[in-house]
Amino acid sequence: MTESQRNHRPLRSFVRREGRLTAGQQRAIDELYPRYGLEPEGGPLEFAAAFGRQAPVVLDVGFGDGEALAEMARAHPGRNYLGIEVYRSGVGRLLRTLASEDLPNVRVIEGDAVAVLRRRIPPGSLAGLDLFFPDPWPKKRHHKRxxxxxxxxxxxxxRLAPGGFLHMATDWADYAEHMLAVVSASDAFTNPYGGFAPGPGERPVTKFERRGRRKGHGVWDLIVHRRTRE
Ligand SMILES: C[S@@+](CC[C@H](N)C(=O)[O-])C[C@H]1O[C@@H](n2cnc3c(N)ncnc32)[C@H](O)[C@@H]1O
Structure with a gap:
């Protein structure tokens, strides 16, 4: 067992609070998951088979209702997007968007992104990973979540390919500082900006961002790259 496995916290980053889905949401999942969904359990995925083509894969962790993910998939038809979300009605909403627009370059996994990353995402396989507005867990005693x-x-x-990007955004100042400290302490990443990115880069405005801005929150983006070994 490695040091990081020993220290791996059993705590989850989410609490399932959802009640029953509406009949429409359940129908969307039943009908559309077989087309766009992938199973959270199993061994490493073969992306070319899962997407029906070979293209760079960008993972969106915790896509919420998938609005921003769908926007990125439209803007970058040459990329394959994989979204992972535990929130079932969010999964249902994204599935409906994919079907109504016939967006071919998105696949969805309903499940815990940490477990899926460990089991199903092959090492060195991702061109990029987006983590937009992860749950802030504002109380100090919850920071470990x-x-x-x-x-x-x-x-x-x-999981990132050498040179692959990690783009994180948050509207909580102390979480932003924590993200920067964690990234800066790692020698696996390079930060072209030395600190926070000057703007959102390719990130569309997300639903949670809009909500935060209405409350007067700032927004911090961090865009770093997996170091390519010299
Ligand atoms: C604050 S919301 C942000 C949603 C979206 N990225 C946005 O910016 O609008 C955080 C999302 O992360 C999801 N989430 C939290 N922990 C997760 C995990 N371990 N695996 C998958 N999704 C997770 C939550 O269900 C929630 O939908």
């Missing part, structure tokens, strides 16, 4: 931790970053470094 935050997704971004040194062992999470270590895991991401193994």
């Amino acid at each position: 935050r997704m971004v931790q040194p062992d999470w970053l270590e895991l991401i470094a193994t």
Whole structure:
């Protein structure tokens, strides 16, 4: 067992609070998951088979209702997008968007992104990973539930291809500082900006961002790259 496995926290970054889905949401999942969904359990995925083509794969962790993910998939038809989300009605919403627009370059996994990353995402396989507005867990005693931790970053470094990007955004100042500290302490990433990115880069405005901005929150983006070994 490695040091990071020993230290791996059993705590999850989410709490399932959802009640029953509406009949429409359940129908969308039943009908569309077989077309766009992939199973959370199993061995390493073969992306070319899962997407029906070979293209760079970008993973969106915790896509919420998938609005931003769908926008990125439209803007970058040459990329394959994989979204992972535990929130079932969000999965249902994204599935409906994919079907109504016939977006071919998105696949969806309903499940815990940390477990899926470990089991199903092959090492060195991702061109990029987006983590937009992860649950902030604002109370100090809950900070250990935050997704971004040194062992999470270590895991991401193994799944990204050399040079692959990690784009994180948050509207919580202390989470932003924590993200920057965790990334800066890792020698697996390079940061072209030395600190926070000057803007959102390719990231569309997300639903949670809009909500935060209405409350007067700032937004911090971090865009770093997996180091290519010299
Ligand atoms: C604050 S929302 C942000 C949603 C979206 N990225 C946006 O910016 O609008 C965080 C999302 O992460 C999801 N989430 C939290 N932990 C997760 C995990 N371990 N695996 C998958 N999704 C997770 C939550 O269900 C929630 O939908």
